[in-house]
Amino acid sequence: MNVDAQKPMTENRSEICLEQCFHPETVERVSGFMASREDLLAVAELFKALGDGSRMSILNALLCSELCVCDLTMILKMTQSAVSHQLRVLRGAKIVKSRKEGKNVYYSLDDPHIAMLIETGFEHVREERGGGDV
Amino acid sequence: MNVDAQKPMTENRSEICLEQCFHPETVERVSGFMASREDLLAVAELFKALGDGSRMSILNALLCSELCVCDLTMILKMTQSAVSHQLRVLRGAKIVKSRKEGKNVYYSLDDPHIAMLIETGFEHVREERGGGDV
DNA sequence: TTAACATATGAACAAAGGCTCATATGAATG
DNA sequence: CATTCATATGAGCCTTTGTTCATATGTTAA
Numbered sequence A, B: 001m002n003v004d005a006q007k008p009m010t011e012n013r014s015e016i017c018l019e020q021c022f023h024p025e026t027v028e029r030v031s032g033f034m035a036s037r038e039d040l041l042a043v044a045e046l047f048k049a050l051g052d053g054s055r056m057s058i059l060n061a062l063l064c065s066e067l068c069v070c071d072l073t074m075i076l077k078m079t080q081s082a083v084s085h086q087l088r089v090l091r092g093a094k095i096v097k098s099r100k101e102g103k104n105v106y107y108s109l110d111d112p113h114i115a116m117l118i119e120t121g122f123e124h125v126r127e128e129r130g131g132g133d134v
Numbered sequence C: 001t002t003a004a005c006a007t008a009t010g011a012a013c014a015a016a017g018g019c020t021c022a023t024a025t026g027a028a029t030g
Numbered sequence D: 001c002a003t004t005c006a007t008a009t010g011a012g013c014c015t016t017t018g019t020t021c022a023t024a025t026g027t028t029a030a
Helices: A009-016 A024-033 A037-050 A053-062 A069-076 A080-092 A112-130 B009-016 B024-033 B037-050 B053-062 B069-076 B080-092 B112-130
Strands: A096-101 A104-109 B096-101 B104-109
Touching: A024 B053, A024 B069, A037 A053, A037 A080, A037 A112, A037 B037, A037 B053, A037 B112, A053 A069, A053 A080, A053 A096, A053 A104, A053 A112, A053 B024, A053 B037, A069 A080, A069 A104, A069 B024, A080 A096, A112 B037, A112 B112, B037 B053, B037 B080, B037 B112, B053 B069, B053 B080, B053 B096, B053 B104, B053 B112, B069 B080, B069 B104, B080 B096
Parallel strands: none
Antiparallel strands: A096 A104, B096 B104
């Protein structure tokens, strides 16, 4: 989470890479192609929220069924507090949504993209271990 | 990255959730559905590696073209050292691959899943900001 | 209202992560 | 071989993050 990048590039150039080393047109073209800083950060935040073992376990469970916090606590064998804290992160990232029913709060995946991301992730790591390439 | 969960659940049950609160069949069913701990951690690691602004910028650039470290340094206006460190993380996560040519090392996305993940991520955040739902 | 329970949250602490600086490695060139 | 340049890496520093513990909030039932 930096992407600051707003320092004068003139100075940068002299320290790091003398003018002959890089490919100016490529750099130009790719620079033009880059997503907005805002989008980049948003996507990074999304993946960061997916990038934790506990949260991935929660999501894996929610992939199967809507669940209340207590169920999750049982399934993941984690503290209720830890589960709640992680659900907060997931809620903040709009990865899960919640629904209140009496004393219970039921969580589920927020939208189909999320399920797709998670499933693609699993595919990727399984193939990687399995064969090497596809 | 915890997912330890190997403490005796008997004790857990009495502390956290008395027997009447949860849905035993659901818990049972979902527990059976869960991916292996190994896969969960691998996926979490994958997303964690994607979950950083600097790395997402690198990947966004690589989505467009194969690039050497120096090009990336220019495009992202980051230190060469910082870029190299992040490329190491990406390499370790098998998200990018590298190819050496003379003094330069060229990086590119490792496989199509990666591009798909990133693009789905962008779609998600754009739709989220744009409309609210699809 | 009081008690019991499900969930949320704040503080504190330990661990992980990203950046910079300095330096190492390894290739090309004189 | 010595130099130069592209890239990689280790150490140190500071920030972020995940967990636990204690407690707050809010809902249902007695």
